[in-house]
Amino acid sequence: MISVRHRPFLAAILLAAAVSGCGSTPSAATQEPAAQAAGEPTVQKLRTIPLTIVTNDGKRHSYTVEVAHTSDEQAQGLMYRRTMPKDAGMIFPFPAPRPATFWMRNTYIPLDMVFLLADGRIESILADVPPLNEAQRSSLGPVAAVLELNAGEAARIGVTPGDLVEYDLRDLQGGAE
Template identity: 55%
Template sequence: MIGLAGAAMLAACSTQAASEAQTAPVLAESAVHPESGLEVIPLTVTTQGGEEHSFRVEVAATAQEQQRGLMFRTAMGADEGMIFPFTQPRMASFWMRNTVIPLDIIFIGPDGRIVNIAADTTPYSEESVRSVDIAGAVLELNAGRSAELGIAAGDMVEW
C-alpha cells in the first residue's frame, strides 16, 4: 500500500523531469508533441448538460513519463493538456513540485466520469491533491480552464 501511495505521489503534475520551454509549442496534426516527444491524442469532455469540449493532450503512459509530467514547462495552449492513464485504477495523489504553470488536476474514474477537480493548483507546491474516489486516469489542463468551460464532477471524459 505504501508503494502505491509513493508511486501516486510521484505521478503528479510534476512528474519529475526537466524541459525548458519559453512559449507553448503549436500542435499541428502530428501525433507527437514537439517539446515532450509524447503521443498527442484528441480528448473530449462532455458536460452533464451535453456540451462538448475538445482538447489535444499529451499521453504520459509510462511511469517515467508520469513522473516528468508537465514539470518545468512554462506554457501550454488553452486547448492542450496531459492525460495520465493508470494501468490499475487507484486512489490518486498529485503534487506540483517543479511545475511552473498553475493547473486544474482532473481526477477521472474508471468509468470515464470526472470524480473531482483540484482547481487552480499552486506552482511548485509539494502539497498533495487527491482524488476523492478511485481514479482510472488524471487530466491536467491550464488552471481555470475547467471553470471557464463549466467542466465539473460527473462530466464524461473520452480519449
C-alpha cells in the same frame, strides 16, 4: 597513481564525462526553450491524443492532450514547462484504478486536476492548483486517470463531477509501467 586527495575530483570529472555521453537529446522541435535557457532539464513532448469533455449541458469541449503513459513519463509530467496551449493538457492513465496523489514540484504552470473514473466520468476536480508547490493533492478514491488542464479551464467550460471525458488509448502500446 592518483593521490587520495584528488580521487573525488577525478571521480566527478569521470562521472560528468560519462553522463554527457549517455542518452539521446530530443530534436529542437520537441524541446522547451525556456527550460533550456534556465539550465533546467530538457523537456520532451509526449504522444498526443484527442480528448473531449462533455459537460452536463451537452456541450462538447475538444482538447489535444499528451499522454504520460510510462512511469517515467508520469513522474516527469508537466515539470519545467513554462506554457501550455489553451486547448491542451496531459493525461496520466493508470493500468488499474487506484487513489491518485499529485504535487506541483518544478511545475511552473498553474493547473486544474481532473480525476477520472474507469467509465470516463469525472470523480473530482481540483481547480487552480498553484505552481511550484509540493503539497500533495489527492483524488477522493480510486481513479483510472488524471487529466491536467490549464488553471481555470474547468470553470471556464463549466465542468463538474459526473461529466464525461472521452478519450481512446488503444493506439498506445502497452500499459503504464
